[in-house]
Amino acid sequence: MHHDITLITTLSAALGLALLLGFAAVRLHLPALVGYLIAGILIGPATPGFVADIELSQQLAEIGVILIMFGVGLHFSIEDLMSVRRIAIIGALAQIAVATALGAAVASYWGWPPGAAVVFGLSLSVASTVVLLRALEARGLLDSINGRIAVGWLVVEDLVMVLVLVVLPPLAGWLGGGGADVGEGDLSTTVLWTLVKVTVFVLLMLVVGRRLFPWFLWRIARTGSRELFTLCVIVFAMGIAYSAAEVFGVSFALGAFFAGSVLRGSSLSHRAADESLPLRDAFAVLFFVSVGMLFDPGMLLEEPLRVLAVLAIIMLGKTLAAFILVLLFRYPLNTALTVSASLAQIGEFSFILAGLGASLNLLTADAQNLILAGALLSIALNPLLFNAVEPLQRWIRSRSRLARVMERSADPLAELPATVSSKSVTGHALLVGYGRIGQRICDDLIENGISLVVAEQNREIVESLRSRGIPAVSGDAAEPEVLIQAHVARARILVITTPDAVRVRKMIETARILNSAIEIAVRAYSDEDAMLLRREQVGNVLMGERELALGMSRCVKESFGEAAREG
16 A cells, blocks of 8 residues: 655654764754755755655644644743833834835845845844744743743744735735735724734633633643643644634734733643643754755855845844844843844745735745845854853943943932942842842731832843832942942842853942842752852852752641650
C-alpha cells in the first residue's frame, strides 16, 4: 500500500538538519538559530537537492507561533499588559509609522508605485513574535519590566497588522492593485466591523474564558491522567487560536496569547507551561527552518545594495525610532536599548502581508524576496544586537553626557516628592521591584506599619503607588542615582525581587558602598544565582522552590512532633 509520507519527510529533514547545523553554529560561537535558518535554505527550493514541502512547513511554523504565544500568555497576565499600555500603544503606533515611512520612501526612490511602497513599508514595520520571545526568554527578561514593555509593544503591533490585513483588500484597487475600489462608507464599515469582532473576542476571553477554561482544566487534572492534561492544554491553545482567526478575524498568535492569559488565573498554569514546553521548542525550530526555506540566496548577489537598504531600515531605522520613543517616555537607558534590540527584526506578519500584497498585484516577486532577505538577515543578526546592549550601554554612559541628561533630566518621578517626610525615609525598607512578589511584600509591610520606599522601572506603577501615598521612585535600581534617590544610605534593609542576577549584584554593591550596615534580602530565580549570591555573602538569599520545600518540611516535622507528644 502506498502511503503519503510528506509530513514525515518534511519533519525528519527539517529537524535533523536543524540539529546538525544548530550544533555546528553553537560550536562556532554563533546563535543556534543561524544554523536553523541555514538548514531551511538547504532544503528550500532555491538550492539544489532535496526540497521539503513549503506549504506544510509554513503550517508547522504557524503551530510554533501559536504554542509560543500561548506560553507567553501563561506567564504574562492581562494586568501586566495594561500596566505598560501607555508606552506600548503610543510607542508601537509611532514606530510602525516611522518604519512604514522609511520603507515607503526608499521604495519610492526605487521608482515603485505608491501602493507597493506603502505595503513594502508596512511589511518592514512589525517584529517577529517568535524571535522576540525567544530572545527575551534566553536572557531571562520575559518577566522584567523591559520584557513586559516589549511584549506589550508586540501585541499592539499584531493588532495593527490584523487591521491592515482586513482593510488592504478593499483598498487594493485604490492603491493601484487588483482589488475593487470601495467608498469611504464601505471602508468605515469594514474597519468598524473588524474592531467590533476583536472587542467581542477579548471580552469573551476576559469574562467567560477566565471562568470556564481554568475550571475545565482543573476537572481534567483531577482525573490523574497526565496525557489528558497535556492534551487539554494543547487543545486550548490550538482551538482558541483557530476559533479566534476563523470566527473573529484575530490572528492565530493573538488568539493563543489570550488563551494563555485566561488560563494564567488557574493554579495549574505553571504545570500547563511545563507540559507544553517541549512542543513549543520543537515547533519554534520549525519556524526558523521555514523562514530559511522561503529565502533565495541569489538575491544577495543580484541586489546587494537593496538588501542592505532593507536591513538598515529594519535594524537601524526601527531600532533608533524605538530607542528614542522609550527615552521620551522617561524610561532608563537599559530599557530603551533592550526594547529597541527586541524589535530590530521582522518575521511572520511580514511574510503574510507580503504574500497578500503579491496576491493583490501590489508587490512583485522581487519585492517579496527583498522582504524575505531582510527577515532572514535581521533574525540571524538580532542575537548579536542583543549581546551588544550591555557594552553599548557602558560606552554611552561613559562618553555621552547628553545621554545621561536625557535619561533622567527634569523627571518628576526620578526623585521622591518634597512632601515625603525625613522620618519616613530613615530606617525604612527599600523594596526594588513591584511585581507579583514585590506587591505582596509591600502590602504586608504597610499592614504591619513598616515604612518603605519602592524603586520600580514601570512609570505607571510608580504613579499608582504615589497616588496611594506610598513613596516610590522610577528608574533602574542598578544605577546608583536611583538608590540614592530612594535614600538607601538611611535604609535599614534592601529587599530585591527583580530577576536579573547581574543587575542585582550592582544594586548590592552600590547599597553597601553607601550604607555598610544595611541588611539585604534577595530573591534568587535559579540554583546557580542562589549559589553565586550566597558565595558573595550578600545576606538573605531566598528562592521559591527552596522556601516552599522548607515550609512543607516544617509542616511534616511539626506533625511528627505533635504525634510524639501525643504518644
